[in-house]
Amino acid sequence: MRDLSLETNLKSALEALFHERNETFYASDIPFVAKARQEAFSNFIRLGFPNPRLENWRGTDLSKALDTTYEFLVEAPGDEIDVEKIFQCEVPHFETFLVAQLNGWYVYRQSPLTELANGVIIGSLAAAFEKYPELVSKHYGKYASTEKEGLIALNTAFAQDGIFIYVPDNVTVPDVVQMVNIVDSEQNLMLQARNLVILGNNSHLKLVQCDDSINHRYTFINSVSEFYIGKDSSVDHYKLQNKDEHSTLINSLFFQMESGSNLSSNSISLNGGIIRNNTDVKLAGENSSANIYGVYLMDRNQHVDNHVRIDHLVPKCQSNELFKGILDDHASGVFNGHVIVHKDAQQTNAFQTNKNILLTDKATIDTKPFLEIYADDVKCSHGATVGQLDADAMFYIRSRGISEENARILLMYAFAAEVVNKITIPELRQRIDDMVKKRLRGELSICDQCVLHCSSQEKKLTFDIDVTRI
Amino acid sequence: MEKEQNNILDEVTQGEYKYGFYTDIEMETAPVGLSEETVRFISAKKNEPAWLLEFRLKAFRHWQTLQEPTWAHLHHPPINYQDIIYYAAPKRKKELKSLEEVDPELLDTFNKLGISLEEQKRLSGVAVDAVIDSVSVKTTFTETLSKYGIIFCSFSEAVQNHPDLVKQYLATVVPHTDNYFAALNSAVFSDGSFCYVPKGVRCPIELSTYFRINAANTGQFERTLIVADEGAYVSYMEGCTAPMRDENQLHAAIVEIIAMKDAEVKYSTVQNWYPGNKEGVGGIYNFVTKRGMCKGSHSKISWTQVETGSAITWKYPSVVLMGDYSVGEFYSVAVTNNYQQADTGTKMLHLGKNTRSTIISKGISAGKSNNSYRGLVKIIKRAENSRNFSQCDSLLLGDQCGAHTYPYINTENQSSIVEHEATTSKISDDQLFYCNQRGIGTESAIGLIVNGYAKEVLQHLPMEFAVEAQKLLAISLEGSVG
Numbered sequence: 001m002r003d004l005s006l007e008t009n010l011k012s013a014l015e016a017l018f019h020e021r022n023e024t025f026y027a028s029d030i031p032f033v034a035k036a037r038q039e040a041f042s043n044f045i046r047l048g049f050p051n052p053r054l055e056n057w058r059g060t061d062l063s064k065a066l067d068t069t070y071e072f073l074v075e076a077p078g079d080e081i082d083v084e085k086i087f088q089c090e091v092p093h094f095e096t097f098l099v100a101q102l103n104g105w106y107v108y109r110q111s112p113l114t115e116l117a118n119g120v121i122i123g124s125l126a127a128a129f130e131k132y133p134e135l136v137s138k139h140y141g142k143y144a145s146t147e148k149e150g151l152i153a154l155n156t157a158f159a160q161d162g163i164f165i166y167v168p169d170n171v172t173v174p175d176v177v178q179m180v181n182i183v184d185s186e187q188n189l190m191l192q193a194r195n196l197v198i199l200g201n202n203s204h205l206k207l208v209q210c211d212d213s214i215n216h217r218y219t220f221i222n223s224v225s226e227f228y229i230g231k232d233s234s235v236d237h238y239k240l241q242n243k244d245e246h247s248t249l250i251n252s253l254f255f256q257m258e259s260g261s262n263l264s265s266n267s268i269s270l271n272g273g274i275i276r277n278n279t280d281v282k283l284a285g286e287n288s289s290a291n292i293y294g295v296y297l298m299d300r301n302q303h304v305d306n307h308v309r310i311d312h313l314v315p316k317c318q319s320n321e322l323f324k325g326i327l328d329d330h331a332s333g334v335f336n337g338h339v340i341v342h343k344d345a346q347q348t349n350a351f352q353t354n355k356n357i358l359l360t361d362k363a364t365i366d367t368k369p370f371l372e373i374y375a376d377d378v379k380c381s382h383g384a385t386v387g388q389l390d391a392d393a394m395f396y397i398r399s400r401g402i403s404e405e406n407a408r409i410l411l412m413y414a415f416a417a418e419v420v421n422k423i424t425i426p427e428l429r430q431r432i433d434d435m436v437k438k439r440l441r442g443e444l445s446i447c448d449q450c451v452l453h454c455s456s457q458e459k460k461l462t463f464d465i466d467v468t469r470i
Numbered sequence: 471m472e473k474e475q476n477n478i479l480d481e482v483t484q485g486e487y488k489y490g491f492y493t494d495i496e497m498e499t500a501p502v503g504l505s506e507e508t509v510r511f512i513s514a515k516k517n518e519p520a521w522l523l524e525f526r527l528k529a530f531r532h533w534q535t536l537q538e539p540t541w542a543h544l545h546h547p548p549i550n551y552q553d554i555i556y557y558a559a560p561k562r563k564k565e566l567k568s569l570e571e572v573d574p575e576l577l578d579t580f581n582k583l584g585i586s587l588e589e590q591k592r593l594s595g596v597a598v599d600a601v602i603d604s605v606s607v608k609t610t611f612t613e614t615l616s617k618y619g620i621i622f623c624s625f626s627e628a629v630q631n632h633p634d635l636v637k638q639y640l641a642t643v644v645p646h647t648d649n650y651f652a653a654l655n656s657a658v659f660s661d662g663s664f665c666y667v668p669k670g671v672r673c674p675i676e677l678s679t680y681f682r683i684n685a686a687n688t689g690q691f692e693r694t695l696i697v698a699d700e701g702a703y704v705s706y707m708e709g710c711t712a713p714m715r716d717e718n719q720l721h722a723a724i725v726e727i728i729a730m731k732d733a734e735v736k737y738s739t740v741q742n743w744y745p746g747n748k749e750g751v752g753g754i755y756n757f758v759t760k761r762g763m764c765k766g767s768h769s770k771i772s773w774t775q776v777e778t779g780s781a782i783t784w785k786y787p788s789v790v791l792m793g794d795y796s797v798g799e800f801y802s803v804a805v806t807n808n809y810q811q812a813d814t815g816t817k818m819l820h821l822g823k824n825t826r827s828t829i830i831s832k833g834i835s836a837g838k839s840n841n842s843y844r845g846l847v848k849i850i851k852r853a854e855n856s857r858n859f860s861q862c863d864s865l866l867l868g869d870q871c872g873a874h875t876y877p878y879i880n881t882e883n884q885s886s887i888v889e890h891e892a893t894t895s896k897i898s899d900d901q902l903f904y905c906n907q908r909g910i911g912t913e914s915a916i917g918l919i920v921n922g923y924a925k926e927v928l929q930h931l932p933m934e935f936a937v938e939a940q941k942l943l944a945i946s947l948e949g950s951v952g
Binding site: 055344358359360361362364365366367368370372375376377379380381383385386387388 | 883
């Protein structure tokens, strides 16, 4: 399984690896993908890994994560994996269509592509390259540009597999599709996961993306997902991040939106070493709307960085961002929202909000809500706040006999709930709601299994007085 | 009635840049280009002590190692720093004692600018220091001020008469290593104003400096240093104009303010450098470093600026809140029209405990201009219980212009509160309709609405400036309707 150790200088090791195993990387590529890979590789050599001196990476330092030795899996794992053994989702009554990746490879090697009766195709991206070259080459690499961002170039150059989802016109996918990225290795791993999701016209998809690690090794996951959302289609997207502190997770999402389409994207970051979420939305068709929500609850030395860029390319589109975060201990956070209203994109509404609570003097937050506007008939606003729990609210609760600790949890929960309540899948909302409560009580540790998979009994929020007597 | 309206309209629509004249005064200039020789020439011309020359040379050598910054949202052809005259002064024959001795051409210039030194002296009781091209030509009211122990004079006079004070405070807020343009200014600054308000003195009159670029191909590099000692108060005003020329001229100034314990400094600017013509030809490149330091506790520095001129504005008046309980304020109206570009904002660095800052920025863009707000609020770990409130609004008049907001907020402790909000919109049709309905023409209605929009900032200007600023706003937006 192990192929090569990446020693000392990660970039030159990757470069050497690429040349050495050149044939393996290009093995399943159709000419279009091969060309993209070649371009991406030279871009990666030019750009290298990002550093905090770059404007887009201010406040996020990967140098420590890059100074670790990682393994890079060039060959697919064997066929004998039983996903059900490694992974079980325990969200109560949560019926999903599960697709899993193990260490960056699509798990079900025997049947790499599943075609459902309604025409939906779900499966391995590498297999889709071969089977649906036209469909893939229409969208692959079109939205995630490798020109400017070293990590996107790295992913495009080195990614060999991932998950491919195609929803044809006029289909509403009945089940929630759950994409799980499992990392199970005895070694420190570097992964380049790549996903492509294509929706035709008037189609609807609900998607939950989970990142999971089984062994507590150092991991560096650089995942890129491209979404094409056709006319009048909608995507409900959730990503859950509950990783251990040895992990570095770079999650880049690119959404290309046609007219009349809707997107709702929620990122819930509960634990992790370094988490960087890039969300890039191109509103390319009129009357489309994007809602990007995020909540992050970080403590210890954890670091979370949310970058959202929304391009209003055409008139009459809406975008709405809401990010809320609570930072405890030494945790640090970065928020960078960038709304660009291009020339002639009139009648645009774009709103951006970022609210943060710092619980200690060692926690830091860096927030940069940017607006760049080249059209005049627009309504745009942004707001950012950094503060602490409201003293008046605290007093109100305390004066009703609730202990300080409970009052704090109540207020923090209420703060986070605004984002959690935006989740439209009831089972998932309930579960995440519980997880947030647990997280705030400091009880949510990294379970051995999925983010959605905690075997301990749920505890009710208990008050140390008899509430019935108030 | 209609006639009157037409007159007003005419006045507004023809109200182009009225300060674009050029005065033919005999000038003394340095050779074109920048080298160590130029720096030595300027220093020798001003008969400066050795330490100041050393400071200039240090800055010049540092400048040579730097690259012009490119991070601002500004586009301009590269500036050829060897194509600029770094020193131009009206030729003076002897020391001036009274206004009668000032070159009548020069007095005429200031009359045209609407700042008759004589008149100002008598009527408004404002002490004026006028800086033409590179040299301070006349400071009024020096004697009155000296009664209070206030020193208000040109920078070169201060170097000669109060070298210890200058040496003590120069470059303590903006070091020569601060940025590209600060290094350039530190190397070649020619004159400027110096003000020192001693302990416990409340300056009885407004102090004012008028800057004017007159000669062609010159850059203006002035340096202002204001020191308010313990418990002192001073209100300082600055105005700027330049002739209309087809080539771009460079202005790179530094303003340093130091406020000791309990001191308060209020600095107001109406910046009206020549903005270039309607096709975007000519105009001043305005690269200015302004920073105040609240050194002592309970001190306060307040910046108010109305930015209507310049082809390019690159300016971030900042406050370093070092003393506990110190206060920083920034009120700004920036108007861009035609091809003007402005990248302006502020930095509030909270270092002391219980420090407070307020930022109100109003951007107005019209024509094909771009107007950006760029600001930083940083609260370090030990700056407990600090408070910031920022509001940055942009108004768009026309579909060719751009309005951008780049706020940076960095908080490192739990007891501080930072609030930032910004909106971008255009003048609503409802508002215009309301005005039209009451017989107010569209052009005046826009003037009215813009003035109302900017009122929050304008009310912080001293009275004399507020009137001027309101007129300026209307003129700057002339022709931006429809």
